[in-house]
Amino acid sequence: TNGVSYLHGKGIVHGDLNPLNVVIAAQSRPVRMKISDFGLSKFSYSKQLSQKKKEGEKPFEMELCMRKYWTLSEETDSLEGIKDATEDVIAAGCILFYYLTRGGHLFGNDFESILINLKEKKPVNLEIQVNTSKLLGSGFFGQVFEGKFNGDLVAVKQMTTTTAQKKIIQREMSTHIELNHVNVVKLLDVADSADNKFTHLALELCGGTLADYCQNNYSGPELPPDELVLYQIANGLHYIHSRNLVHRDIKPENILISMTTPVQMKVSDLSFVKKTREDFSQIFSQSEIRGTLQWLAPERLKVLTDNENKSTDLPAELPDGTIKSDTFSSGCVFFYFLTRGKHPFGKNQATVPANILKNKQEELVSYKQNLAADEANGRIPAGLIKLIEDMIQFEEKERIGLPEVIKQLAAVLYGMDKSKCQLRIVEASLGGNYIISSHPTELIIACAKQKKLIFYTAENLAIPFSNWRKKKDTFQHLNFEKLDSLEWN
Template identity: 25%
Template sequence: MEMLDELQQLTAKTMEKVDVAKQYDTIRELGKGTYGRVDLAIHKVRGTKMALKFLRKKTTKQKSFLQEYCISRYLSACPYIIGMYDIAFETEEYYVFAQEYAVAGDLFDIIPPQVGLSEHTTKRCIYQVALALDYLHNRKLVHRDIKPENILIFDKECRKVKLSDFGMTRIAGTTEKRVSGTIPYTAPELCEMSKHSGFLVNHSIDVWAFGVLLFCMMTGNFPWEKALHLDSFYYEFLQWQRYKSAAIPSQWRRFSPHALKMFSKLLSIEPEKRCAIKDVFWYFGKTWLVNKDDSPTPDAKTNGDVFVQIKPPSLPFSGGEALSSNKTDTSPSLSFSSCSSYEDVPKENNANAMLGSTPIEICV
């Protein structure tokens, strides 16, 4: 805490106003949002490609900028966390810092909607994310915004993956105001709080989001839209976790017993019962997906009754919206984040993609 405070104070004293055009050749815009934008640029003196993050002064306090920059620098020694350059400055409109450029984009770009990644690729990627989070948690920090868009990749096979975006990161044990809105990665204890309530920041928030992220990677679907009783997918999961005799929800039947056990530890309804990130490493030696011939039958533990199962909301192409002429409860966009201070970057290639109405699956 003291070291981060000192680093922020030092950065504030040494930060200068810079004419970007004089010191950098801007190649292209990597993304933009209400927070500002991210540009790919080449430093004219160093000749190095780097990502410049511009945070708009109108919407970002200097303290928040310094906090994100300094925490990012503090953590960047970890090989699984995005590297930082010793560059922070301001312009008339923006606060700016420079970080490592991830040539392949982010994890969201490579997750096939409604399909997911292979078990091998998922394990290779999520292992590096777990190492990054374990490093973070060992330093008493909580990321608070774990999602595919904040996991940067350097190749499509995920041989090199790094955690990024520490604008929401806080020291464990501090109290934060509840941010309005929820996304699929938001833990249930936060979803149930009022908009103006404060909450204690702890590692279990990241553990829950990590579990949801893992599900998304392997299925190309969200497990639920919001972790609230009113969400039918979450309620079904809740019943299954609380009453082990309940039927395994259809979207979870693809997972092996070992994987289901791992998910139960990551997605424990009670925060205090969630495992530490390091506890998942044991499961990497186990199979996570079952063969179709070995998967539980659709009527498992249903007493033979016919029931209707709505398929889980799918991951839309980034930048697209879930549209339906018949339903109002459309699937949420993975790039929508109501618990982040930043609006996610729209992906240009998929800007016109969209989803149809949620299909119904009849299980007997």
């Protein structure tokens, strides 16, 4: 782009930009990209292409460098009369896409489609393409299909754009597209369909859901150890909470399994996401109860049942909720995963909501009794059972928060040596006052002393930032003597 801009500044329109005319000056340090053949040897690729044809070859890369595949102009046999710098800009944009996708073309995937789409001015590979024959799932707001975006396979959430749903779509789009965390499904793009009947959300494609895995319908890469699966779920949800959001629909179907190696668990479906107050109280207002009945916290179910008993519409203002309703749902999901498909509040899905309201933990109690009778055959460590019990406490005020959940799981992983912990120390001199305001993209433990900041980085292991206020006693198990902890937020 810098090279093309320079040419245009000199009054020169290149007219024949294509990947073959962008050369790599490898002898320089740093390596530089250079624009070549601007009006000197106009069709430099023609000799090479002719030679390849004589040898019986017609490679895609050489054919693709013909000018007709990089211009919207219908005149492709001559450079005479080309004075519009826009042609260079369009070609440069196509070249950027070609490079970033390592060989893809903005206007199609074969010669014929590229020419057709150039003529119709349709950059199809920047559009969300939906394969409606490959249904991946469905939910309250629409269906999820396999599709393509930027030439890559994606999951496309197709939502009917009725007036009533516009607000919900806008909420999910505006909050989700800003999130960037390894344990939260990435929203790549949002666009309306050509007929304006649907809104399409292009999402990171995953290999299945936690429900698929527990129901033996999963055939993707091997999952990490159970404790690490739980840690990643809690980590993703805690990140969402750190952005002043509450999920409101945590359930096995909304925990996805990545297609990457190593596998990462990803929190998905932010259709019901709600903003919490900006005062760090972690409270959110409610005008309606959203979520799936079998996974709702008791305080949210109670609002629904109280309303049913009154036989009236929900009041305009409902009691405020807190992010600990997500903690309750997560605790139920933890038990579901560890038992490979059992809900802590019962086998019968129809009676689970009533059992939640009665605090009747049928399956959890049964599991604990069997564990006591035959401890050798118990799959779930006693410490994790206790953690789940603390997460699904009936009273909200007695329920532990996700920072404590993460802390306990991190300690379990550290003790099991399953976290592949590799610590390295980096000292950085800091002047007077300093501020760190962004959520890091990798897990870190950090301590500060005087004007030096010491970072301890560890793969799959971290003390959550919300616990840093606990000062140095938080770090005692790692022997951080005489160091003051860095306070977050």
